[in-house]
Amino acid sequence: MTSEFSALLKRLRREAKMTQEALAERAGVGVRTIRGLETGERADPRVTTVRLLADALGLSPEDRERLLAAAVHRTVDDGPSDDATPHPGPATGGPPGSALHETLADVAEQVAQTVAARWQREEEQRQVHDPYPLPVRWRPVAEELTDHWANIRRLPAGGTHGPLDLSGQLDEIVDVYRRLPSGRLVVLGRSGSGKSILAVRFVLDHLKSRGRADAVPVIFSIGSWDPTAITLRDWLAAQLTRDQPGLAASGPGGSSLAAALVETGRILPVLDGFDEIADGLRRPALEALNATTLPLLLTSRPSEYAAAVAETDVLTSAAAVELTDLGLADLADYLPRTTRKARGGGRRSATAWDPVLNELRERPGSRAAANLAAVLTTPLMVTLARAVYSDTPDHDPAALLDTRRFRTPEELEDHLLDNFTATVYRPRPGHHPGSGSRRTFDPERAQYWLGYLAHHLTRLDTPDLEWWRLGHGLRRVPRTLVTSLVICVAIGLVDGVVGTLFDSFAFQLADGLVAGLLGGLLFGIAYWFMVAAKDTAVEPSGVRMKIFGRERRSGRSPLRRLAIGVLCGLVFGIGYGFVRGVVNGLWYHVSIPLVLAGSLGDGLIYGVMFALAAGPTFGLLTLFETPLDIRSAVNPVGLLRTNGRTVATQLLLWAPTFGILVGFGSVLAIQPMAALLGPVVWNVTAALKLGVISGLGGALGYLFSLTSWGQWTVFSRIWLPLTGRLPWSVVTFLEDAYQRGVLRQAGAVYQFRHARLQHHLARAYRSPRPHQPAEGGAGDP
Known part of the structure; x- marks a missing residue:
């Protein structure tokens, strides 16, 4: 039927x-x-x-x-399938009024509120409306970069119609987009032309007029997408989950809420930075976009998009526009209003920008005016000029006309990029370290640290500065060695300190050294195979620990986690017991045959003990996991703190549970093993010592190797500051850089204010060169 x-x-x-x-x-x-x-x-x-x-x-x-x-x-x-579990995959909204539809509509509404709040803060932080948004206008592009208008208009077979009028400016972008029946628009513009500003304005204006049933526009930095490794819809769902971990919770039909939102068309992707996709991946990326029917808005530099189109095809059913340059009238309106008035200026007070603007008006053919006019054609360069000269009263913008210092437009651009970070980190008059809430960083050191971060992102081919991936500035082998070293020290200290309560200091010093080396080695091996060899990172947890009260479960199976814990405990215990037996046997000069026999016995005993302890411990942790709230952790620091609290609670549960089970398990395991292996020396004191050391040492090993917060601690709080690549107070530095406008927040990650700034800082980090300060007057034009 x-x-x-x-x-x-x-x-x-x-x-x-x-x-x-x-x-x-x-x-x-x-x-x-x-x-x-x-x-x-x-x-x-x-x-x-x-x-x-x-x-x-x-x-x-x-x-x-x-x-x-x-x-x-x-x-x-039709009822449940044979395995009595829902099939994986995204859910759908169902017909209007259904439970499925209303559930996803409520979730989409919460996402919309979060997105609106996030980008409103970002516009304020970037002073977009101070004094007013710089003009962003566009024009139609060449026909070879757009699809057929019949496809854009969704006309039936045989239908013909001319092009739509897509002209407009910044506050009209939503109206222009809604003229397109296909819901697909490509926005092209050269570096710094205002594509990201337009994307933010599109999201905010769209949300203002959004109905409950409409899709929620969300900005995705598409430069981090690898279309050969993950489909577009899965990547969108993963990005949503990263920025709002609560969306990882199970939704209708068994999929995550994020996947359900994407599949049911409740997310309108605003894909920012197609040109930031790695060179060899733009063609497959465009092909993957054409394999979907999702409405979307895509931004890109013209040359990269045109090259991808030449290799495959235009974006199906998409119209395209290109952003235009700013003109002299735009500069004359904007720049004087960004700086203070000069004293005694009469009815129309003069400003520091007046001589510069007069030069551009009256001598447009001069070398100085031509160079500067070529630079100040994009919102990015105008914003940098404002930061360096308008926001710093003792900097004279007439210096931009000095052709002896700046012979070409490129040198002027480098000057503005160089001085931007130096200017924003310059101590303000009357400010003393410790006198206010903002931390004082040395400008040169700050530029070096920012250069390292920019270089790190350039190596990874991504615009997203994710705190849990900062260790990826190291290659896989050094990363594994550093992780092993930190675990070695941690376990060695635990063993040494706790052991002195039971044995002599001299013995425990040697025992702590052995335990640390073995723990570091085994956890390092586990880290290599589970993380480093795959060149992945330990992702932030999407759950929180709820010990008291009953709430929704995280959807993870305690039985599956129990089985994984038993297997890992068995393998880890056998390896630990065998190597420890070999070391002890050689230390006491026991014959090789006896060493091997005793080591095999130790491996078997420790394997059984750790398996019986790790399985129930992992299963128990699962029972206390609940999904994060949908609106939680929508910024990098929030996500870091949320994961820190989750890990702390996990360790508070893990350490005593694992320690007690190992202690009791050792007593239970020794008796049957004694009949098989012969007499074994073991008592309550030995069981207690092993339980305490195993609980604390195992918790620290797990923390530093297999949690995102632990990896953050190893690299961002220990190794990178120790080697001078980052300051000791990394969170303070990143938040300070965000407050100063060097970084921006995009959900749970930081990004440089502009890709051009990132690439400039990365290049300066790799090849330092003398810095030219902003001070100075005009030279010969």
């Missing part, structure tokens, strides 16, 4: 004029699967399979949602 899903799938396939065989080949599924779904023989359509079919059919957002909703309803109506 066919169902609503079966009939809908068959109808959509026929409308696409595809056979079952053609659909199977394009979707990458079996013909028998499609035949079974259409006839109703298969009563459990997996949502992941339905997504593949929807992509292969090229469905519109409305048809895609209907197909996914029918699949979810069928799964619910």
Whole structure:
């Protein structure tokens, strides 16, 4: 008997004029699967399979949602599958008024509020409205960079129509976007032309007029996307979860809330920085974008987008515009209003910018005026000039006309970029260290640390400064060695300090050294295989620990975690016991055969003890995990603190639980082992000592190697400051850089204020050169 899903799938396939065989080949599924779904023989359509079919059919957002909703309803109506667990994959909203629809609508509303608050703060921080937003205008681009207007207008076969009028300025961007039936717009502009400003304004204006059923515009820095490793929809869901960990909670249909929002069209992606995608990945990125029907707004520099189009095709159904340069009239209106009035200036008070503007008006053909006019054509350069000269009264902008210092426009741009960081870190008159809330950093040291961060991002080919990836400035082997070294010291200190309560100082000193080396080695090996070898990072936790009170569970299976804990404890214990037995045997000059026999016995004993302790401990931790609130941790420091609290609670549970289980487990394990291995010397004191050291040492080893907060501590709080790459107070430095306008916040990560500034600082870090201060007067024009 066919169902609503079966009939809908068959109808959509026929409308696409595809056979079952053609659909199977394009979707990458079996013909028998499609035949079974259409006839109703298969009563459990997996949502992941339905997504593949929807992509292969090229469905519109409305048809895609209907197909996914029918699949979810069928799964619910037909009862649970054989394994009694929901199939993985995104949920859908269902028809208006349904529980599914209302749940996702509520979540989308919370996301909208968070996004609006985030970017309103960012506009204030960047002084966009002080005194007013710089003009951002655009013009149509060449026809070869846009799709056919019939496709943009979503016309039926045979329909023809001319182009739409897409001209406008900053406060009209939402109206221009809504003229496009396809909902796809490409915004091109050279470096610093205002693409990011336009993206932020688009989001805020769109949210002001957004209805409850409308999609939520969210800015994604697309430069960090690798289309060969992850699909667009999965990447969007991952980015949402990163910025709002509460969206990792299970949603309708078993998927995460983030994935459900993306799949049901409740997120309008604003993909900022297509040009920041790595060179070899732009073509597959554009092909991946064309494989979806998602409405979106994409920004890029013109040359990178044109090159990708030449290699493959335009963005399907997308119109495109290009941002235009600022003119002299824009500068004359804006720059004088950014600085203080000169004394005795009469009815129209003169400003420091007047001589410069007069030179541009009256002698446009002079070398000085031509160079400066070529530079001050983008909002970025005008903003830098304002920061260096308007916001610093003792800097005279007439210095920009000195052709002996600045012979080319490029030298002027480098001067503004160089002096931006020096200016914002310059101590203000009357300010004394410690007299206010803002920390004082030496300008040269600050520029060096910022250069390291910029170099770090350039190496990783990403604009996102993620605190949990700061250790990736080191290559995989050094990163593993540093992690092992910190764990070695931590476990050695725990063993040495705790052990002195039970044994002599001299013995415990040697024992602590051995325990530290073994712990560092084994946790280092675990870190290598689980993290470093894959060249990944330990991601921040998306849960919090709730010991008291009953709340939603995190969705993780305690039994699965118990099994993983038993396996890891067994492997770790066997390795620890065997190596420790070998070291002790060689230390006491025991014969090799006896050393090997005793080491195998020790390995077996420790393996059983640690397995019996680690399994229940991991399973118990799962019972106390609950999803984070959807609105939690929407900035880098918030996410760091939230993860710090989660890790602290985990360790408070882990250390005593694991320690007690190891202590009691050792007593239980020794008795049967004694019958198998012969007499074993063990008593309550030895069990207590092992339990305390194992609980504390194991907790620290897990903390530093397998949690994001622990990795932050190892590299950002210890190693990088110790080697001079970053200051000791990294959080204070990053927040201070954000307050000064060098960095911006994009959800849970920092980014440099502009990609041009990042690349300039990275280049300066790699090849330092003399700094030219901003002070000085005009020279020969």
